[in-house]
Amino acid sequence: MTVTVTHHVRRALLPASVGLAAVAVVTSVALLLVNNSGAQAAQAPVGLGTAANFSVLAGSTVTNTGPSFLAQDLGVSPGNTATGFPPGLVGGAIHLADAVALQAKNDLTTAYNDAAGRTPFTNLPAELGGSTLIHGVYRIGAAQLTGQLTLDSQNDPAAVWIFQIDSTLTTAPNSSVIFINGASPCNVYWQIGSSATIDTGTIFVGNILAATSITMNTGATLQGRALAETGAVTLDTNTITEPICSQPTGTPTSTPTGTPTGTPTGTPTGTPTGTPTGTPTGPPTGTPTGPPTGRPTRSHLPITGPGGGSTLIPVLTAAGTSMVVVGGLLVFLYRRRMHES
Numbered sequence: 001m002t003v004t005v006t007h008h009v010r011r012a013l014l015p016a017s018v019g020l021a022a023v024a025v026v027t028s029v030a031l032l033l034v035n036n037s038g039a040q041a042a043q044a045p046v047g048l049g050t051a052a053n054f055s056v057l058a059g060s061t062v063t064n065t066g067p068s069f070l071a072q073d074l075g076v077s078p079g080n081t082a083t084g085f086p087p088g089l090v091g092g093a094i095h096l097a098d099a100v101a102l103q104a105k106n107d108l109t110t111a112y113n114d115a116a117g118r119t120p121f122t123n124l125p126a127e128l129g130g131s132t133l134i135h136g137v138y139r140i141g142a143a144q145l146t147g148q149l150t151l152d153s154q155n156d157p158a159a160v161w162i163f164q165i166d167s168t169l170t171t172a173p174n175s176s177v178i179f180i181n182g183a184s185p186c187n188v189y190w191q192i193g194s195s196a197t198i199d200t201g202t203i204f205v206g207n208i209l210a211a212t213s214i215t216m217n218t219g220a221t222l223q224g225r226a227l228a229e230t231g232a233v234t235l236d237t238n239t240i241t242e243p244i245c246s247q248p249t250g251t252p253t254s255t256p257t258g259t260p261t262g263t264p265t266g267t268p269t270g271t272p273t274g275t276p277t278g279t280p281t282g283p284p285t286g287t288p289t290g291p292p293t294g295r296p297t298r299s300h301l302p303i304t305g306p307g308g309g310s311t312l313i314p315v316l317t318a319a320g321t322s323m324v325v326v327g328g329l330l331v332f333l334y335r336r337r338m339h340e341s
Contacts, residue, residue, distance in 0.1 A: 049107030059230040064088040066237030077101035115191035135159035153183035176203040186245030
């Protein structure tokens with residue numbers, strides 16, 4: 001497991017005229033790589049409990065400016081105010097000083113203490129920008145993100161990052177946190193001793209667990225959750241989406257809210273293929289049509305007249321019929337033919 005701090009490595013390649021500074025930087029990088037062995041231990045996700053249902057959770061109040069969008073619930077406890085909705089939109093429910101918000105705050109406190117107590121950990125310098133970090137636990141005094149921080153899961157979708165920050169987390173405008181090799185935003189936790197400020201245009205990821213407050217400046221986005229224990233959460237035209245999890249982050253305790261809107265569009269395309277299968281059942285219906293087959297035959301029979309003479313009389317007989325003369329009488333004999341259906 002390695003930690004690559006890009007900008008420190010570049011300083012180590014400067015000319016000898018800055019030899020002392022280069023030696024100091026190389027030394028700090030070497031110590032970072034050695035100490036990183038502590039962060040290599042696989043960590044389980046931090047259980048958020050019911051707090052996992054919230055995009056924003058605050059202790060005192062939530063204020064919003066502009067068309068912000070929260071994919072999950074919004075909650076405040078023990079405070080009871082959330083202003084700026086609308087124009088802000090909440091994809092879930094709004095809980096103000098109710099039992100649901102109180103339970104979520106209790107679960108947040110449990111999660112905060114869990115994250116703060118994880119060991120072993122690796123100490124990091126304040127500036128996170130330009131670094132590539134594999135999974136593990138990292139401790140920082142006051143964290144600053146300028147530019148890009150890369151989180152490398154090393155093809156482990158269940159990799160977990162826990163950042164233990166003693167005081168504040170601040171990002172510079174347009175900074176970002178990105179993933180490589182299959183990492184999950186759901187498994188990133190920022191445990192912050194006081195407050196976090198996510199500056200304008202920053203693309204941030206993970207679950208922010210702040211002891212006091214969280215501020216997101218204009219246009220900043222978060223794939224994760226902004227959860228503040230005692231203070232306020234301040235928003236300004238922000239988008240907070242639910243992080244995609246490779247595994248559960250706790251047991252769900254509520255059901256989805258809201259109903260789908262709109263109707264499906266488009267029509268089916270193509271034509272049915274194939275032919276009907278099966279055979280007809282039951283006897284045939286209807287009556288035979290067409291004339292009988294076969295032809296009548298002509299024959300001559302002798303008929304004895306009153307004077308005793310004989311006369312040949314032509315007689316037509318159908319197939320299967322014969323005639324005989326008995327005592328001067330013409331008698332037809334029929335043969336009955338059996339037909340099988």
